[in-house]
Amino acid sequence: MKTQQIQISDLGELAPALATLADPAAAQLALVFGSRQLLGEPGLFREIKAACPKAILLGCSTAGEITRRGLAEDTAVVTFAQFDQVELTVATTDLASMEDSLAAGQRLGTQLQASGPRALILFGQGLAINGSALIDGLHQVLGDGITITGGLAGDGDHFQETLVMTPDGPSTTAIVALGLSGAALRFNHGSFGGWEPFGNLRKMTKAVGNVLYELDGKPALDIYKAYLGDYAKDLPSSGLFFPFEMLDANRGTTGIIRTILSVDEAEGSLTLAGDVNPAGYLQLMHASTDQLISGAEAAATAAQAMAPHPGEGLGILVSCVGRRLVMGYRVDEEIEAVGDILGEDTVLTGFYSYGELSPSAPGAPCLLQNQTMTIIWIAEAP
Amino acid sequence: MHPLLARQLRRLLDAPAADNPPAACDQLRLFLESHQAPAHLQHLGRGLGEFLTRVEGAYTQLDRDLSLRTRSLKLSSEELLATNDALRGTLEAREAAIAQLQSLAERLRHTLPDATETQDDAADSLTGLVALISHLIERQEAHQAELRALHTDLANQKFALDQHAIVSITDLDGTITYANDRFCDIAGYRREEILGANHRLIRSNYHPPAFFADLWGTIKAGKVWRGEVKNRKKNGDDYWVSATIVPLTDANGQPSQYIALRTDITERKQAERELEQAKSLAEAASQAKSDFLANMSHEIRTPMNGIIGMTELALDTDLDPIQRDYLTTVRNSADALLVILNDILDFSKIEAGKLQIERIPFNLADTITEALKSIGARAEKKGLKLVRNLAADLPLQVEGDPGRLRQVLTNLCDNAIKFTREGAITVTAALDGREADQCRIHLTVSDTGIGIPPEKQRQVFEAFTQADASTIRKFGGTGLGLAICTRLVGLMDGRIWLDSTPGQGSSFHFTLALKVLPNAAASRDAPQGQDRGTGALPASGEEARAATGSDRQVLEPHGRGLAILLVEDHPVNQQLAIRLLQKWGHAVTLARNGQEAVDLFPTAAWDIVFMDMQMPVMGGIDATRLIRQGEPPGQHTPIIAMTANARGEDRDRCLAAGMDDHLPKPLDIRTLHRLVAHYCHPAAPPASSPAPPAGGDPIQAALAAMDPDMLLALRDVVRTQLLGDMAAAYAARGGEDWETLHRVAHNLKNTLGLLGMGDLVEIAKQIEAAPADTPTERLDGLAHSVHLIVAALHPATGATPAN
Structure with missing residues (x-):
């Protein structure tokens, strides 16, 4: 496996950067993460496609791009990979609406079924999508044995419009999935938050889909505002400080964290970045920067623990936009921590997202995660 | 700029750098570049501004984190306190609930069967309480299971009951709340017609209101009522049921409903009726x-x-x-x-169960001896000896049926005579056992006759049987004699058997159970004393001849002609009695019924009245009663009943009505002759004197010992008094008026004492002392003697001082 990476902050930098690549036409995969502005430039897709016509081009817009150098904003990072034995397939579908999520997952699964992929890397738009339903649709077609990872596209801290890069160019509605197969494929993953629960468990007394109306019989927004205090005026972005952990009806932990995406003052409701189980409980969580960095380390350690890594690899980091807002200037430290663990011979790429897709643990079904550092680490056996 | 950073910079830097560090950093960068400072210093100058910006960012971020965490801590603390309070409240409520559970468990322990085996302190800890409650629940479940099993049993039994019986349940007012299929079937109603209806629906109106009053009274009192009820079907037909109505009581023991179980007995009733x-x-x-x-x-x-x-x-x-x-x-x-x-x-009477065995006092030896007198004559006529052998320890006075004893003895003896050609008939009486006042007498009649073959010995006691069919032809007889004896002996709590050697003779044995009475009537025993014991009976002479009807003997006219009133409706008896009495020298007036007798009685002074019992218009009892009522005080005309059944009730009725004696019917000529002689003359020939051989001697001796003047003076008043008292004694005994009997006996005692009759005084004393225990024979004996005295005192015939 061979990997090369370029990063540009202006479309004009693209051609010179491509020129520095060794044999770009041999690349089979081109992963693109960038700001919505850059990713939306038609020239970006066209020039990359021209440089490596055989490569599968995919990616998405971000709330910050990740390389081994750390966080970057308003850039585009393109990573090229060439495999010896791993086989790649790609599937794309348009998401008509949020309610189409389950069907979209089924459609993607149907396209990928023939190639029998072992793992999927999936990118979808990050605003009007039901990630949980999408994953359900994929598992329904491909079975529970397949490992699904990926992330939802971001839009800085604007939460307005996201793009997904498909083999046919950028799209605001598309979902793209890369299937990986082959005995030589090494596909490790890890996902961890680093958040700590505090306060009482709160019973969801009214919740529909991803909208939470009441906790313990009181308007959810009131409770939330009490904790935010002065920072309540910064909602919804200040909601990232206190995500919820979801617990099941028996108060058992599920490992899933839900971020607040928006609030409705009139209804007193919170809109969460993913469905909640209305029969379950929620617990407020918080974290310090150090704890979040430790969480990222834990995710990397988990990914590393799945299998020893032979040689050169590619690490795709999908971290939550909430973590970035909490850590501020120190967000680079979690990227450094992951890079240290995965090692110098692993090329890092990735982005701050509006939702991470990953199993909570190896073998577990994929879930839509919030507030985690999610690591997809692929390599090829010699 | 962040206040902390600004303060730190002011402390380290002088103005103007302290006032605007970014501007100062920018100036430093430009200065180092313009003065071509070493590269690393130029690099420092370029990075210093960015460094300060990041430091400020970190400060701000830390402030925010601290603020949020402090706030979180405060809110969490408040929430925890609130939660703590809530928990404490919950805990208290829970402890109260546990205490209630403990007391509940305790109660259950003592109410559930088998639950008390748990430890007493089992409920003290929560774990123990849980265990206890689990145990109790198990017990309860077991109990429930038992109840279910019982319920199943009950259901099965109910099913079985429903198969057998007609079942209904009513409330307290009789409104039917349950009726099984059999009920509906037999009554002919559909269930919905029955349920809610009153039980009166099936009443047949056969039973009187008192019947149902009794029923309701019984079940309302909580008792079970049983009975047979006639009910009515819807179609009007009646049916009979045997019903048991059981009140079902509530917890307080009060009837809450009634269940009626019935079986159809219509067929049985029909059969019963038939x-x-x-x-x-x-x-x-x-x-x-x-x-x-x-x-x-x-x-x-x-x-x-x-x-x-x-x-x-x-x-x-x-x-x-x-x-x-x-x-x-x-x-x-x-x-x-x-x-x-x-x-x-x-x-016939025995077979119909109509034969009654009497229980009256009698003298045992006398009765046997008397019976043997007539037998002796018959034996003598055939040239046989009749040997009497009475044991010395036989009780004197006993209670039983002397007539039936005589009948059995006579029958056995007659048989012995019949089947014996030569030799002797031996009659033995022995005491077979005695316990308190009960004794068993063993009588044996042995002969030297033809005997009975062993194979026939059993048969002879059966009815219509003799030892040989030819026997009847040869010896005559009905073949009933021994059968009657067997039954009579059985009725007298005895048994009869025989032993016999053909050609040598037979012995017939029988036993009798008799009650022993204390000795009495000593005056009557005395003349008999030397007669008791062993010896041959008089084998010849007047006595023997007089006792048998088989010997011709002319009965002499009586010494004195009496005025006799014969009350008799039957023409043959009229003629017979009139002829005989006239032949013996008496004047007889006939009354054809009781009414005629009552009318005739006051018209003349009668010496004797012979009174038949059953007559048209008026019977003997009523007539006697009226005659006695009409008699002047002091006068007492002997009235002799003529009755076919001179025993038991009849005789009591006669005596109670005021009669003095009885004459068995059919009339035995000699008995009649003797009886008339008794009332005719005290000095009648001994052969025709009445059976109780009271003898005249002691009386005559006593009278002779009296002062003649005194006797003359007392004669009439004593006669009147004695007769009156005697009649009153009979009346009192017949009416069970013991107080009167006591008084009368007292009078008799005094009167007889006056006459010096010591033995008779003793009898009167016995009656006076215990009037209610007075046997008829005792009165009879006394009356007999009294009559002798009265006769002796008669002005015309009696022993008077003038004689």
């Missing part, structure tokens, strides 16, 4: 037969009486030898026929 009808018919037939026999008894005996009596009269006339022989044969044949008739009638 049976009842059949029984009525049978009873009517049996009654008709009894009536027929009774009538026949009367109807046959009366003409037999006529034949025998008239033959007797004819034999008393002058006859040529042939005529006498013919008439003797007629009379013997009639006698034999009468015996047969009596046998048949006795047997």
